[in-house]
Amino acid sequence: MLMAVRNQFKVSLLSIKYAIMRELLNKVTFVTNIVFMILNNASFIIQWVVLFSIKDDFGGFGLKDVLILWGLSAMAYGFSRFFFKKAFSLSETINTGKLDSFLVQPKNVLLSAITTDVEPSALGDILYGYIILFIYGMNLKNFILLTIYGMTGGLVLTSISVILNSLSFWFSKTDVIADTGNSLMINFSTYPDGIFKGVVKLMLYTIVPVGIVVYIPIQVIIEFNIIKLSITILFTIFIVCLAFLVFNKGLKKYSSTNLMVARI
Amino acid sequence: MGIIEVKKLSKTFKVKIKEKGLKGSIKSIIKPKYKTISAVNDVNFEIEKGEIIAFIGPNGAGKSTTIKMLTGILYPDAGSIKVLDIDPIKDRKKLAYQIGTVFGQKEQLWTHLTPYDNFKFFGAIYDIPESRVEKKIDELRELFELDEFINTPVRNLSLGQRIRCEIVASLIHEPKVLFLDEPTIGLDPVVKENIRSLIKRMNKEYKTTIFLTSHDVGDIEKLCKRVIIINNGMVVLDDTMDNLKYHYLNKKIVEVKTKEKVNLDDTDGITVLKDKGYNLKLEVDITKKSVTDAIKLLNPDNIIDINISNIPLEDIISSIYKEGI
Incomplete structure (x- = not known):
């Protein structure tokens, strides 16, 4: 069992390595994608700096809190898009019969399918997270927490995408639902949770779990709390398992196609 | 006992019917209509170790659906499959270690990598130790005459060279059964002949059982001793090539x-x-x-x-x- 898990990770890492090698074929594009993503994220912070020059407090968040909120959101987004890019277009993989080549291999189909490509600009998001941490206050504790939360957030974003994209096994054109779900997560994760009240707030801690993967982590980074840390980790484990469950259930409905496709 | 045993295998697909035009599209949203297509219907056959069999039929006959069920890609609706005594549905991963697949219409290789790097990747997929993969690559590069292009990125290879590499990639883990789905599609007659002789050599040297689907009569005539013809999802003929010629010639x-x-x-x-x-x-x-x-x-x-x-x-x-x- 342990050996199988080790071998699975080895293959997934090798797959990511080869995908990076493909992106590095054009080094200039690779680097500019990263740099421009950092600049793009920075431009949003400028808007917040302007807003904070008018008002000191937004939903209980000061400028530094908003900075780390953006840093963490960018990291989670970057982590998911860099390592699991194909999770966000999984419905296309399902609909065009591209799962065939993964199904005939003795490895986990989902992991194989979502690790065959990387998004270079997402590396800019990850780096942006650490740059923000420098501005916020770099120390070992914050570095470890941001890294952990970047990973848990990324895994949750990936899992939500896998769950919604897996609906393609049952229904057609579900990519729109998946895109909407992902957009909801990203949009809410860049605003202080204090500005949301009532039903919206309840929604952010349940069906659009931004609260668990972004707001609670911000609270932990500001003031460490082991219970809150555990909540996020347990939720991540739960949603990752759910993603595997839904995907594997859907796999039984997979109908493949005879379209001519190439692995690119 | 056969190396592949298929009993009463059936598979249907539900297909949405849409009337023509925009009106039809709107109608299909409000009140969708479906029809059931029987892709494979009560198929039975058994294949012995070391056989090269041709599994042929016209387009839409159910060949690809059958091959996909045999390799664990699709779930059957009814019937049973045993490949090397393994149920592809219950033990997909276990079976994958024992079989190889080449889909002429679907690339499995990374196009930006060289065949050599691809073979190493396939070695990792099948958990083969580095030293053994190297040895196997050396053996196969000689058999399939890959020296000239083993270090050229796949995207720069000709179709014939690419198919040769696809076959080698499927042989890295020494499969006992090889499923070839139209391996010579789009190839010129010289390359086709070359691929056929390689398949023959592979069957002879490694005793690999080969399950071949093809629309090319040359593939069937030159490679196979037995032919199974499927049409409308049903087996309409299962006989030796000699008998086919004797009875129908x-x-x-x-x-x-x-x-x-x-x-x-x-x-x-x-x-x-x-x-x-x-x-x-x-x-x-x-x-x-x-x-x-x-x-x-x-x-x-x-x-x-x-x-x-x-x-x-x-x-x-x-x-x-x-x-x-």
Whole structure:
């Protein structure tokens, strides 16, 4: 069992390595994608700096809190898009019969399918997270927490995408639902949770779990709390398992196609 | 016991029916209609170790669906499959270690990598230690004559070279059964011949059982000793190639060039296919008339040249597709 898990990770890492090698074929594009993503994220912070020059407090968040909120959101987004890019277009993989080549291999189909490509600009998001941490206050504790939360957030974003994209096994054109779900997560994760009240707030801690993967982590980074840390980790484990469950259930409905496709 | 056992295998697909135009599209949203297509219907066969079998049929006959069920890609609706005594549905991963697949229409190789890097990747997929993968690559690069392009990115290879690499990639883990789905599609006759001889060598050297689907009669005739024909989801013929030829080659084509014009009409057992005065083309049904009888009718002294041939295998297969036996 342990050996199988080790071998699975080895293959997934090798797959990511080869995908990076493909992106590095054009080094200039690779680097500019990263740099421009950092600049793009920075431009949003400028808007917040302007807003904070008018008002000191937004939903209980000061400028530094908003900075780390953006840093963490960018990291989670970057982590998911860099390592699991194909999770966000999984419905296309399902609909065009591209799962065939993964199904005939003795490895986990989902992991194989979502690790065959990387998004270079997402590396800019990850780096942006650490740059923000420098501005916020770099120390070992914050570095470890941001890294952990970047990973848990990324895994949750990936899992939500896998769950919604897996609906393609049952229904057609579900990519729109998946895109909407992902957009909801990203949009809410860049605003202080204090500005949301009532039903919206309840929604952010349940069906659009931004609260668990972004707001609670911000609270932990500001003031460490082991219970809150555990909540996020347990939720991540739960949603990752759910993603595997839904995907594997859907796999039984997979109908493949005879379209001519190439692995690119 | 066979290496592949298929019993009462069935698979249906539910397909949405849409009426034409925008109105039809809106109607299909409000009240969708579906029809059930039976892709594979009660299919049974057994394949022995080391066999090369041709699994053929017209487009949409159910070949790909069957091969996909045998390899664990699709779930059957009914029936049972055992490949090397493994159920592809229950033990997909276990089976994957034992089988190889080449889909002529679907690339499995990373196009930006060289064949060598791809083979190493496949080695990792099948948990083969580095040293063993190196040894296997060396062995296969020699057998498949890959030296010239083993370090060239796959995207720069010709189609023939790429297919050779696809086959090698599927052999890295020494599979006991190899599924080849139209491996020679789009290849020129020289490359096709080359791929066929490699498949033959592979079967001979490694005793690999080969399950081949192809629309190319050359593949079937030159590689396979047994043929299974599927049409409308059902097996319509499962026989040896020799039997197929023996039973269905009961018609001969006789082409003659004569000194003087011959007036010959269709008679029982002889059909005039072409009559150009001094050149005649006849079809002789040897169950009714012998070729000698046909020649006697033409007067042997009048014949300058004669050619007697079998009906092409392609025509036999086409007639089986049409008639469904």
